[in-house]
Amino acid sequence: MTTGAIAAVVFITLIVSLVLTVPIGFSLGIASLAYIFATDQLTLGFVARNMVTGTDSFPIMAIPFFVFAGELMGGGGISKRLLDVANVFFGRIRGGLAIVTVVVCMFFAAISGSGPATVAAVGGMVVPTMLEKGYDKKFVLALIAAAGSIGVIIPPSIPMVVYSVTVNSSVSSLFLAGFIPGILIGLVLIAYSYFYARSAGYKGDTEPFSIGRALREVWRGKWALLSPVIILGGIYGGIFTPT
Structure with a gap:
């Protein structure tokens, strides 16, 4: 032919x-x-x-493991505990629920390594609550989609594992390169959420801050907060590989 x-x-x-x-x-x-x-x-x-x-690649085995870990953590309530902890410290700020959403997405991104898993785990809880609080639907959906995309930037990241296998580079080095960009994106989203909430007239949580409540929520969410430290600390400390 x-x-x-x-x-x-x-x-x-x-x-x-x-x-x-x-x-x-x-x-x-x-x-x-x-x-x-x-x-x-x-x-x-x-x-x-x-x-x-x-x-036939050992590093690429990390992909199903990260997906499985994200599903376990989402179903096991880690995202709910992260949401409760973040709400204690940021919920009273104007547009606090939007800020809490971004903060939780950043933490969950450092656990699951997947953007869709971050959107599903966090969005399933915060979207109905934000709509009930009077947030604009377009803003809510755009925020959770943008914040969920941090899951592929803040390490560990499934696309980074795929890229490292493709070009035969170091997975740990790629993970290190994702820290600053991911945090900067999160800070920009937080700033935008705050100023958008001010212009739209959204209010924060009316419950006053309490040291006792903060300590209680931090204690309940201690393992959720330590998960990124355990995962990333183990990788960079040479205790185990990303896989």
Whole structure:
């Protein structure tokens, strides 16, 4: 077959797969298989061998482990404890619930390594509460989406693991590079939430600050607060690898 004919087969296969609502990832795979069948340059054995060797990587095992850890921590109530602790210290500020959302997302990002897991774990609790408090729906959804994206910047980060495996670089060095950008993004979101709340007239929590309440919530959330320290401290201290 000519080059043009092979290209036509690939694009037609891709378009047909998309029209049939096949997921994009599978559509690309089917189009690739169409190319293999249309030309004799590659064999299925070669593809299978490269698929196995491509996934035969110790660092890439960290990805399912981080996803699993994020699901366990979200279902186990860590995000709820982080929310309670952050609310004690930031809830009384104007727009405090929005600020609390960003702070909790930053902490949970340092635990799960996943943006979607951060959005699901934190958003499931704060979105209904913020809407009930009178926050604008567009602002609430945009805030939780933006704050959840910190999950792929603040280490540990699943995309950083994938990138390190792809370019054969150090996972720990990439994790170190994500600290300052992730914190800066969080601080900018906090500042924006505060000024937006002032302009929109949103108020903070009316419950007064109490040392006893603060100590109680910190004690209840001690393991949630220590989780990033344990995970990142163990990696940088050489006690264990990201995997």
